[in-house]
């Protein structure tokens with residue numbers, strides 16, 4: 279099939295490359311000309327395992343192309359995916375300006391029946407707004423062209439985006455139109471051959487399903503973080519508790535890892551957007567508000583633990599391992615490391631940081647004066663960061679941090695303090711070696 283994907287970010291690029299890998303003819307469109315230039319040259323602007331090979335294959339086979347020219351791309355296809363960002367507006371609600379700008383441009387250039395697919399995460403009722411925006415442009419042009427707007431939210435995770443897209447738990451298609459349903463069914467037919475992954479529902483139901491899924495996962499994390507903090511206060515090991523409850527098949531093991539708070543471009547903004555949706559209909563979303571509040575507080579837990587062990591931070595040096603909001607990505611959006619590092623810097627500490635992929639993206643997050651004045655130091659190797667530091671704080675559980683040479687660490691760390699923001703180390707072993715160890719809710 280011939281597909282146009284508008285917005286070539288994490289979701290648009292991964293979806294476009296994967297649809298091309300399935301044999302479709304895909305044009306990816308973006309307003310960012312520099313990004314399109316890089317992609318045309320086969321240079322992937324984001325770090326995402328496995329993506330480069332899929333993109334390269336698509337380009338080589340002539341199935342995947344990149345452009346800034348949406349009207350031109352529209353002459354070749356009749357399925358348009360909207361995969362642009364929906365960042366939080368000032369009040370936390372999803373800002374639809376990019377989505378509606380694309381809708382208007384589609385309306386200005388539509389010439390025959392098309393299915394317009396909302397892949398961006400958008401509040402309930404957005405499909406109606408997209409439909410109205412397109413129709414308004416058609417009316418201005420004085421033409422009568424049929425079209426359908428479908429909701430097809432995306433559930434991929436960064437760091438595993440290609441495999442999540444190719445092996446989804448489900449594909450949600452929200453539509454009230456039989457014609458559009460048939461087009462979408464054909465597009466996703468490979469996913470219903472053996473195990474039917476395609477689920478049809480109403481448009482508003484599909485829009486809500488996306489938010490409910492992210493809010494449920496965020497709730498599991500915030501719940502577990504609350505339990506972990508309580509474990510800290512009651513001298514209980516949360517890792518024992520996690521094993522104990524995860525074995526209950528009704529609870530399960532996934533997404534109950536306590537830590538220093540959830541980050542990323544989606545959980546924080548989607549929980550907030552759902553709260554705003556509730557506010558708009560005068561519904562008091564008590565639980566969702568608490569999920570968000572716990573997460574905001576959780577991001578401060580590491581800095582308090584550092585201060586508890588080192589006291590006055592002025593003149594102290596702290597090593598931070600991991601900047602990305604999770605392993606497998608260079609994405610720093612809403613990363614707990616930002617809150618930690620800013621608070622250490624504000625307290626006068628010198629901070630030495632390392633991340634295998636997010637060093638470049640992180641440079642946008644911190645005031646350049648800290649680097650210029652030598653208070654924030656980027657290190658090429660994680661052991662360069664710990665050299666002569668007082669404490670190590672593990673923020674992102676990249677594989678290379680999981681089994682470090684602890685003897686070397688012991689000789690490097692002046693105060694032998696390890697704060698483990700992801701509970702990946704063995705407290706007993708480290709305490710026996712003479713470290714002061716603290717995890718999140720560990721005994």
Ligand SMILES: NC(=O)C1=CN([C@@H]2O[C@H](COP(=O)(O)OP(=O)(O)OC[C@H]3O[C@@H](n4cnc5c(N)ncnc54)[C@H](O)[C@@H]3O)[C@@H](O)[C@H]2O)C=CC1
Pocket residue numbers: 284285286287288289290307308309310313361362363364376379380397398399400432433434435436543544
């Ligand atoms: N990042 C993720 O893992 C996931 C994101 N989502 C949702 O997907 C949507 C997109 O997210 P990301 O891919 O992370 O965003 P992104 O910020 O990485 O990419 C968005 C792209 O859209 C482009 N764009 C903006 N306006 C445009 C226009 N008028 N025409 C063409 N291109 C335009 C931007 O230049 C940018 O390249 C959001 O609603 C997000 O919540 C859903 C599932 C997973």
Ligand SMILES: O=C(O)[C@H]1O[C@H](OP(=O)(O)OP(=O)(O)OC[C@H]2O[C@@H](n3ccc(=O)[nH]c3=O)[C@H](O)[C@@H]2O)[C@H](O)[C@@H](O)[C@@H]1O
Pocket residue numbers: 399432433434435436437492495499532533534535536537538539540541542543544545603604
């Ligand atoms: O809508 C989205 O954008 C996506 O949001 C999340 O994906 P993502 O944000 O890429 O990453 P996750 O693996 O879900 O992790 C999010 C955050 O939660 C944290 N987390 C995750 C799991 C856990 O048990 N504990 C925990 O603290 C991670 O460290 C990370 O900071 C969802 O998992 C995807 O299904 C969804 O499509």
